[in-house]
Amino acid sequence: MSELRVRADLAEVPAYKQGRSADAGDDRVIYKISSNENPYAPLPSVVDAVADALAGINRYPESAASALTARLAGRFGVAGEHLVFGAGSVEIVSQLMRATAGPGDEVLFAWRSFEAYPMLARAAGAVPVQVPLTADHRHDLPAMLAAITDRTRLVIVCNPNNPTGTTIGDAELRAFIDAVPPHLPVLIDEAYLHFNQRADSPAGIEYFRAYPNVVVAHTFSKAYGLAGVRVGYAIAPTTLAAAMRKVSVPFGVTSLAQVSAIASLDAEPELQERVDALVAERERVVSALTAAGWQLPETQTNFLWFPLGEHTADAMGVFDAHGLVVRGFPGEGLRATIAETEANDRLIAAATELRERELG
Structure with a gap:
């Protein structure tokens, strides 16, 4: 049976890998901080507008x-x-x-x-x-x-x-x-x-x-x-x-x-309040990590970059143990989203543990 033909150059195209889901398989609350998502649920006014539009789908x-x-x-x-x-x-x-x-x-x-x-x-x-x-x-x-x-x-x-x-x-x-x-x-x-x-x-x-x-x-x-x-x-x-x-x-x-x-x-004024809150959380986390000995790259986003190189895989294991799903780039580093306050507290704890293990 002949093989179906596809574009040969697609062999060089890596598939996009979405951050894995926050499914712990146990009773832990797992936070997915791998995809830079906004942790807040949609505003009620936005939900209402979508609900009104459903009848026309x-x-x-x-x-x-x-x-x-x-x-x-x-x-x-x-x-x-x-x-x-x-x-x-x-x-x-x-x-x-x-x-x-x-x-x-x-x-x-x-x-x-x-x-x-x-x-x-x-x-x-x-x-x-x-x-x-x-x-x-x-x-x-x-x-x-x-x-x-x-x-x-x-x-x-x-x-x-x-x-x-x-x-x-x-x-x-x-x-x-x-x-x-x-x-x-x-x-x-x-x-x-x-x-x-x-x-x-x-x-x-x-x-x-x-x-x-x-x-x-x-x-x-x-x-x-x-x-x-x-x-x-x-x-x-x-x-x-x-x-x-x-x-x-x-x-x-x-x-x-x-x-x-x-x-x-x-609803932009309400959304801006959420952005301001995330920026404040970002600054809180960065300050805590700096105090723990980290010197991370500047961030003007809703995430942090940990340039861990060869230690990336081991570091992901530490974050996982703290109930956090992060985005890893093997051999380079990992990215962690600023999310709910509890998730951010765990992020601080996991990163502090990394410093203590000298993985950072």
Whole structure:
């Protein structure tokens, strides 16, 4: 019997691995702090809006997402034609890669960064070019500039960076984009924008206005707590936006996702209170870990990066023993989300134990 044929290059594409579930198999309360999810349940007003929309789920969603487009266009002062929607910002990144790159083309980004970047590039048929981070786990922008070739079709800057939490300042990003050839699209991925309190943090929307080749990606999954309904969006130049729509999945943003996003924009002051609480918890945890002897990379996100290298697997065992599911990157480190207060207390305890075992 002959073997069914698939694309040979897909052998180089790793499958995306979701953080494992918080199923302890015993009576312990397990906290899943591996996926950077917002620990708060949806606001009642958002739940009510979704409930009201359930009666219409026998109909296809509106592909143009007109109501959500109007809200975001007004918020950012852009024309609706600049807005593109997808099932989370990861799908926005995928659209942009498929709209700009093909076989033999290169997609350039820092590494380690969002783990979906290389697999999405390969899925588009392109070659991922991964530029190592600096010793302090930040984007090496001069090295990224040096890595641009005539085959480069897209450059991605993840700010703040996932999984390290580190950021780029306004002056260094401006110098970088000034030096990028103007025909080359630059994506500023701002999935963790709301948690970024760096004083000189660049605002992606301002770069979109200032540069003809800048695209900005946002998501409702993190600060807004809508990870389960999947809605993200790009603010892009007209030509790129039109190309992204051509490669998007039809009806990819469901009616419930659109309703959830609008209701969340309506409830933004309440959501900001939750963001503020998570940032306060982040600072509490960082202070406690610093007192315990840790010198972790800067974080302006809702997670921490532990650069543990060869000790990563052993360290994950310690977190597991404390009832915490974390995200490990073998041989590099692990990422832990700032979550419920009890989970954060356990995070402090587990990390303190690691220091005592000299695994950190």
